[in-house]
Amino acid sequence: MPTPKDTVQAILSGGARRIAPGSAVEVLLERPRHPEHGDYASNVALQLAKTLGRKPRDIAEDIIAATRGEIDQSGACEPLQIAGAGFINIRLKQASKTQIVRRILDAGAAFGRQAADKPQRIQVEFVSANPTGPLHVGHGRQAALGDALAALLESQGHAVTREFYYNDAGAQIQNLALSVQARTRGIKPGEPDWPEDGYAGEYIADIAKEIVDANDLDAIRRYAVTFLRKEQDADLQAFGVKFDVYFLESSLYADGKVEAAVRGLIASGKTYEKDGALWLRTTDYGDDKDRVVRKSDGGYTYFVPDVAYHVTKWQRGFAKVIDVQGTDHHSAVTRVRAGLQALGIGIPSGYPDYVLHSLVKVMRGGAEVKISKRAGAYVTVRDLIEWVGRDAVRFFLVSRKADTEFVFDVDLALAKSEENPVYYVQYAHARVCSVLAQWAGDPASLGAADLAFLKSAKELQLAQRLAEFPEMLGNAAVELAPHAVAFYLRALAGEFHSYYNAERILVEDVALRDARLALCAAVRQTLANGLALLGVSAPEKM
């Protein structure tokens, strides 16, 4: 069933096509900044002014005349009005605005979810931390972003797989093993025998305590990796993030995928030998320099398993893949895509998609805490969760556009933990629950409330905000921008608090009371649905 907005939009589109045959104008309804400009506005007349060579206001006049009958018949809105330079302002009828309440109560947890026009199998790869240390704040941002993104895409009708990839065989793992071994022998970071590029964190010493045979490097490696993987799993669990697939880099070698990728690249004719190494002409695909595939010592660069890994994503049937990574990996974007293109196996040129996030800067005591595994001192996801709670960390980390630098002021988060934005949204949810509890009626009965009693400006504004929820989710999914959900929830909660302070819900008049309760219940449902997407709880009491 189309929404009132869809109805008006369709009628206006038809009108515009009749006024300007052949022109491919798309009528988009936008929310005006100022309420006096109506609930929606269209600038279609201004867009057509140039091609038609006529004044925008005259065109608007014609469009309104051409659609008057349909508009009246639809009952969706008041008669259209011209304003300003030639805008068509649209004022929805009261019933058009409030009907969303019933829709929400009917849909329940499904409100906002929609079937995709073209459902896809989508993979979101995120965190992908190597098992060389605990998860730090940057991983936390990735976990919050990636998990919310995955949930968002699921809500829009796609089949989403959450995947964690890690390097379990490279030089960093070797450094890890050597670091633990050194610790078992009582060598500390900075001392003469400490391994070059060793990991200095105290957690290395914790692992070393468990090692019985300091000479068995292989056993040390296995133990350290297992130990750290378990730690990371515990962190992720505490953060409420679950993965469907853990993909090991070593499996790419074991299954011959790396060799296959190299053969494929050579067969493509895009490689050449130089200085004893094998190079790929990635510059043919927009890279700023060609890349080495096989080093002169015979080993492969990390670029090869990277390509092989993405080939498996394609072969596993993921039409769309989103890699969530820090911006420090942005040079890999062009390179990986180039490698996939060179193989010539039908992978689209924009594959995979990337969501790159700036790294998180942690401030503590007025100074920046450097995030460095080597230095050993950094804030972990676990630290943050202990300080401000899981909900606050998740909400906070997903509340900013991915590509802006994020300053996480630990002192502020600690000192003002109760003023964290997440509580504002959760509080709105708890407030509705509290009102419903005092009313003590059957929420299912609210679907029958007469919504004609919702007339105040705040009530209609709230209803309009609720109606935006599905559209907002759709946009956020397309834009890969989960922060939009957090901003929406903040706005919805704000309007609810304002309403709650302005009007009493549990009034004597039963019909009015039920209408208001229905609106509140719809707000509660929408808040709960939005918070669920972000992995944040919606408490009934706080």
Added chain:
RNA sequence: GCGCCCGUAGCUCAGCGGAUUAGAGUAUUGGCCUCCGAAGCCAAGGGUCGUGGGUUCGAAUCCCGCCGGGCGCGCCA
């Protein structure tokens, strides 16, 4: 130096498929609990949207230069 990203209120950030008078939180100031939860609400002050050009009837939004910041620029991962 080259490439990508960013520069909006004191601070943290939205808006950036152009459009009618620039937004929110926070901080500051002043109000609101005999009343459904004051973790709340109402109000005030605070911005030449980094800067200079360009396109346009119209630019925070699109294009170019410059300044400032981040990241990358390995036969490391």
